[in-house]
Amino acid sequence: MKERTKLLLIVGVFLGAYFLPVESVRLQRALPEGFVLLKDYARQHVLLCLVPAFFIAGAIGQFVSQGAVMKYLGSTARRPVAYGVASVSGGILAVCSCTVLPLFGSIYRRGAGLGPASAFLYSGPAINVLAMILTARVLGLELGIARIVGAIVFSVVIGLLMALIFRKEEAERARNGPDPFAAAGSAASGQGREGWQDAAFLGTMIAILVFANWGAPNKAIGFFAAVWAIHWYLVAAALLLLFWMMWRWYDREELRGWVLGSWEFAKQILPLLLGGVLVAGWLMGRPGHDSGLMPDAWVAGAVGGDSLAANFLASFAGALMYFATLTEIPILQGLIGSGMGKGPSLALLLAGPALSLPSMIVINSYLGTKKTAVYVCLVVVMATLSGFAFGAFFA
Numbered sequence: 001m002k003e004r005t006k007l008l009l010i011v012g013v014f015l016g017a018y019f020l021p022v023e024s025v026r027l028q029r030a031l032p033e034g035f036v037l038l039k040d041y042a043r044q045h046v047l048l049c050l051v052p053a054f055f056i057a058g059a060i061g062q063f064v065s066q067g068a069v070m071k072y073l074g075s076t077a078r079r080p081v082a083y084g085v086a087s088v089s090g091g092i093l094a095v096c097s098c099t100v101l102p103l104f105g106s107i108y109r110r111g112a113g114l115g116p117a118s119a120f121l122y123s124g125p126a127i128n129v130l131a132m133i134l135t136a137r138v139l140g141l142e143l144g145i146a147r148i149v150g151a152i153v154f155s156v157v158i159g160l161l162m163a164l165i166f167r168k169e170e171a172e173r174a175r176n177g178p179d180p181f182a183a184a185g186s187a188a189s190g191q192g193r194e195g196w197q198d199a200a201f202l203g204t205m206i207a208i209l210v211f212a213n214w215g216a217p218n219k220a221i222g223f224f225a226a227v228w229a230i231h232w233y234l235v236a237a238a239l240l241l242l243f244w245m246m247w248r249w250y251d252r253e254e255l256r257g258w259v260l261g262s263w264e265f266a267k268q269i270l271p272l273l274l275g276g277v278l279v280a281g282w283l284m285g286r287p288g289h290d291s292g293l294m295p296d297a298w299v300a301g302a303v304g305g306d307s308l309a310a311n312f313l314a315s316f317a318g319a320l321m322y323f324a325t326l327t328e329i330p331i332l333q334g335l336i337g338s339g340m341g342k343g344p345s346l347a348l349l350l351a352g353p354a355l356s357l358p359s360m361i362v363i364n365s366y367l368g369t370k371k372t373a374v375y376v377c378l379v380v381v382m383a384t385l386s387g388f389a390f391g392a393f394f395a
Contacts, residue, residue, distance in 0.1 A: 026137060030293045038274060049099040052209040057106035058262030059205060062254065063198040075113030075163065075170050086116040086129065087155045090123030097359040098273055100124030102265040105366050114170050115163025118375060123155035124151030126354040134329050135349065144393060147349045150386050154350060158378050163376055168176050193249055201245050207238045250385050267361050276358025280322050306343035306391025314344035315383035318352030319376060343391020351383035
């Protein structure tokens with residue numbers, strides 16, 4: 001580092017400390033707010049969401065063959081198959097923007113093409129059946145249908161555009177191997193196991209993830225209410241089945257490789273994710289609490305009407321905020337009551353659940369700054385244009 005750079009750095013730190021507005025009430029509220037959001041995230045999402053996701057990601061790396069990933073999700077796979085599998089499998093999980101990250105990283109490292117992997121990355125948090133139904137019931141049928149159609153179309157279009165924009169890099173990646181960090185020597189089905197057994201093992205862990213995070217629904221929705229009433233029993237049954245599979249089908253070395261692979265994802269993702277949640281809490285505060293550095297009144301006042309600027313601000317703000325699954329609906333209900341337009345409401349629904357500042361930080365560790373920036377821009381721009389068109393149509 002040059003001496004001039006060191007001097008500028010020291011001067012910058014000094015000026016920041018000298019003019020730090022510690023007397024500001026908003027700053028005093030925002031600093032602890034970040035830690036409150038971090039505590040809430042750790043209590044509500046790490047054990048039930050991230051830990052199962054890490055083990056699923058580790059199992060994909062250890063037991064799913066690279067050939068199978070390349071066949072269904074690789075850059076040379078048939079597009080209808082690749083994008084169909086990516087969007088459907090992501091939608092079945094119904095996870096938040098952070099829980100989907102280790103699963104995305106695992107299939108990308110095992111050879112999934114950038115396009116299908118991006119479609120999976122978007123569809124996981126965006127295509128949530130219960131959230132779609134509640135959106136229609138609470139926020140109106142028009143907004144519910146628009147969210148369903150928009151989320152499904154977005155997952156495919158964003159994946160296709162990512163593959164098109166980075167086609168040269170993807171071709172180079174296909175020639176050199178999926179990922180230099182992919183686990184070597186993994187994904188071998190041992191001890192004479194059949195492919196369906198590994199699939200059942202993965203499916204059981206996915207069932208644990210889904211049922212453990214099953215949200216409490218509106219009582220009028222019969223099926224979801226019925227599952228909610230017994231969801232912990234289903235988790236317990238799936239855990240017993242998982243332990244039985246581990247005992248009967250896998251040897252100690254395979255299980256050790258699975259745990260080590262899961263740990264690799266955890267130590268790479270968790271520090272970045274928790275740091276991102278802390279920063280997001282400082283900037284935006286907890287959803288529904290006007291305690292971040294950016295006042296909620298700024299956001300609510302700027303997203304009234306259906307102008308292009310209002311739609312952009314709604315999608316941009318939604319992309320930065322962290323929404324736990326289903327929390328976007330009551331938050332948006334309050335914003336609509338404060339005068340938020342129909343277009344910005346849809347823009348936030350299409351961008352908010354799929355992105356967050358913590359998820360952007362982790363995505364960058366997998367894809368690099370350029371690809372991450374393009375992915376984020378595609379989500380924000382498409383959400384903005386979709387909201388603007390929706391608002392104009394229903395004006």
